[in-house]
Amino acid sequence: MPISFKSLSYIYNKGMPYAHKALDDINLDIKEGVITAIIGETGSGKSTLVEHLNALLLPDEGSLEILDYNIVAGQKQKFLKPLRKDVGLVFQFSEYQLFEETVLKDVAFGPLNFGVFPDEALKMAAEALKLVNIDESYFDVSPLELSGGQKRRVAIAGIIACDPKIIVLDEPTAGLDPHGSKEIIDLFISLNKRLHKTIIIVSHDNEMVYNYCDETVVLSHGKIRYHGSTFELFSNKELLKEYNLLEPQIVTFRNLLQDNGFKLSDEARTLDSITEEIGRQLK
Amino acid sequence: MNNLVFGKYIPIDSPMHRLDPRAKLIGLFLMIAAVFVPKSWWVFLVIAILLTIALASAKIGIRMIVQSFKPMLMMMLFLLIINSLTVKTGEPLFAIGTFTIYHDAIFNTLFVIVRLLLMISITTLLTATTNPLDLTLGIEWLLKPLEVIHFPSHEVAMMVSIALRFIPTIIEETIRIMNAQKSRGVDFENGKLSQKIAAILSLIVPLFSVAFERAYELADAMEARGYVPGAKRTRYHVLKFKFTDYLFIFICGLVLAFSIASRSFL
Numbered sequence: 001m002p003i004s005f006k007s008l009s010y011i012y013n014k015g016m017p018y019a020h021k022a023l024d025d026i027n028l029d030i031k032e033g034v035i036t037a038i039i040g041e042t043g044s045g046k047s048t049l050v051e052h053l054n055a056l057l058l059p060d061e062g063s064l065e066i067l068d069y070n071i072v073a074g075q076k077q078k079f080l081k082p083l084r085k086d087v088g089l090v091f092q093f094s095e096y097q098l099f100e101e102t103v104l105k106d107v108a109f110g111p112l113n114f115g116v117f118p119d120e121a122l123k124m125a126a127e128a129l130k131l132v133n134i135d136e137s138y139f140d141v142s143p144l145e146l147s148g149g150q151k152r153r154v155a156i157a158g159i160i161a162c163d164p165k166i167i168v169l170d171e172p173t174a175g176l177d178p179h180g181s182k183e184i185i186d187l188f189i190s191l192n193k194r195l196h197k198t199i200i201i202v203s204h205d206n207e208m209v210y211n212y213c214d215e216t217v218v219l220s221h222g223k224i225r226y227h228g229s230t231f232e233l234f235s236n237k238e239l240l241k242e243y244n245l246l247e248p249q250i251v252t253f254r255n256l257l258q259d260n261g262f263k264l265s266d267e268a269r270t271l272d273s274i275t276e277e278i279g280r281q282l283k
Numbered sequence: 284m285n286n287l288v289f290g291k292y293i294p295i296d297s298p299m300h301r302l303d304p305r306a307k308l309i310g311l312f313l314m315i316a317a318v319f320v321p322k323s324w325w326v327f328l329v330i331a332i333l334l335t336i337a338l339a340s341a342k343i344g345i346r347m348i349v350q351s352f353k354p355m356l357m358m359m360l361f362l363l364i365i366n367s368l369t370v371k372t373g374e375p376l377f378a379i380g381t382f383t384i385y386h387d388a389i390f391n392t393l394f395v396i397v398r399l400l401l402m403i404s405i406t407t408l409l410t411a412t413t414n415p416l417d418l419t420l421g422i423e424w425l426l427k428p429l430e431v432i433h434f435p436s437h438e439v440a441m442m443v444s445i446a447l448r449f450i451p452t453i454i455e456e457t458i459r460i461m462n463a464q465k466s467r468g469v470d471f472e473n474g475k476l477s478q479k480i481a482a483i484l485s486l487i488v489p490l491f492s493v494a495f496e497r498a499y500e501l502a503d504a505m506e507a508r509g510y511v512p513g514a515k516r517t518r519y520h521v522l523k524f525k526f527t528d529y530l531f532i533f534i535c536g537l538v539l540a541f542s543i544a545s546r547s548f549l
Contacts, residue, residue, distance in 0.1 A: 017295055017342055056462045081468060089466040096456075097463035099488035109485070113468030144492060158467060 008062035040219035088164030095151035098143035128161035149180030299341035304421035306528035
């Protein structure tokens with residue numbers, strides 16, 4: 001397991017009258033090479049969980065294993081830099097982290113910090129920008145002049161350029177138009193399928209989670225309610241009701257088809273696979 | 284940044300929280316005056332006892348008070364050194380090498396330190412129990428008389444309340460950008476000077492652009508809701524003095540009176 005939480009708890013404002021247990025005895029194993037979604041209401045502890053993956057927050061109780069690093073509550077950490085290189089964290093509204101004079105320099109900032117030589121860093125930056133579909137003509141433009149979607153892709157390139165093994169995205173499509181969202185989704189799918197990166201996505205967008213994420217973790221009040229197959233979660237009406245989740249449109253459509261006499265296998269999950277199976281049945 | 288205790292509002296409910304902000308402000312001024320007037324330790328004791336009761340009723344723990352003293356530690360030490368070097372009155376207490384420390388040096392320093400500690404505790408009591416927005420309402424009310432000489436008390440209060448309102452937002456933004464840059468390998472604590480400057484730059488530039496963006500958005504939002512500087516406005520939230528507020532001011536006034544009177548009989 002590349003990531004394994006062991007009875008981990010985290011408390012905000014420890015010792016103050018308004019202390020708040022944001023994570024409560026979390027036990028969680030995230031599989032390698034898989035796209036995992038973390039969902040839950042606002043304030044359920046998603047972002048707190050994610051910040052532990054980069055040792056931005058350290059556990060108050062329990063421990064956390066990431067790749068070869070072991071973070072135990074109460075111990076001083078010595079491997080922050082290599083850990084942060086191996087786990088790339090893309091924050092909510094990541095476009096606000098851009099600051100360099102040019103797009104290329106901004107993307108090269110990460111690799112430079114991790115000790116890559118300047119020439120090599122620029123090469124890595126150019127490659128990462130190509131991956132996120134930013135044209136070479138933008139390389140020397142100030143990042144502040146780009147559109148919202150472009151800025152976010154540049155910010156993601158800034159993380160990809162560090163060549164992490166695990167990429168964590170916190171609400172990567174929030175505030176983007178449908179076209180911009182689709183580009184970001186295509187990007188992390190290709191990172192997963194082509195470069196075999198382990199991807200973790202924090203999201204409120206159930207449609208996106210259902211369509212693209214292999215596994216789903218449901219958090220509520222700092223506790224894990226569900227961890228398993230995304231399809232099994234979203235196709236189970238009782239579970240959806242229990243966790244107060246909306247049924248994705250495709251699932252509703254699938255259920256309607258089945259109620260009206262179509263036979264669909266568990267493989268028919270997306271619009272494409274459903275149309276293909278029905279097509280075969282109608283022949 | 285979250286460790287900053289001085290000036291932090293604790294959003295809970297208590298008798299102190301429910302007092303009118305104007306009453307608390309007036310009480311603060313009276314109490315601080317009462318701390319600076321007396322020459323006797325007895326008055327400090329009385330103030331300290333009353334303060335402890337007030338702090339307890341506001342559910343402010345001893346830990347928080349002790350933490351709020353921390354930033355003053357250096358100043359107190361400095362005070363002690365200066366006083367020991369300059370004050371040569373009273374009985375000689377002890378000698379370090381050829382240098383003698385006198386009774387008055389230690390005594391005067393302790394006196395000033397106790398004054399400072401009491402003052403900090405009083406201010407912490409005010410800021411911990413008063414929502415910053417209520418506090419500005421209170422300040423605006425206190426500045427009202429100055430409108431006679433065309434002092435823009437409402438505009439000043441509005442500016443202060445906007446500034447206060449955005450402190451947590453900007454802190455949040457700062458933490459987020461810092462985290463984002465840390466994830467990109469920036470080390471804000473260690474490194475050579477040139478690396479530190481680069482680290483700070485990676486924080487300051489995005490922070491400024493976010494702050495300006497927010498300012499424009501806020502200005503648009505205020506205009507869209509019909510805000511005109513200088514125009515007469517009514518308030519949604521009207522402050523009203525209650526019996527407990529008068530009682531609170533009366534007690535604070537009594538303490539000040541006792542403190543002034545103590546100069547002649549203690």
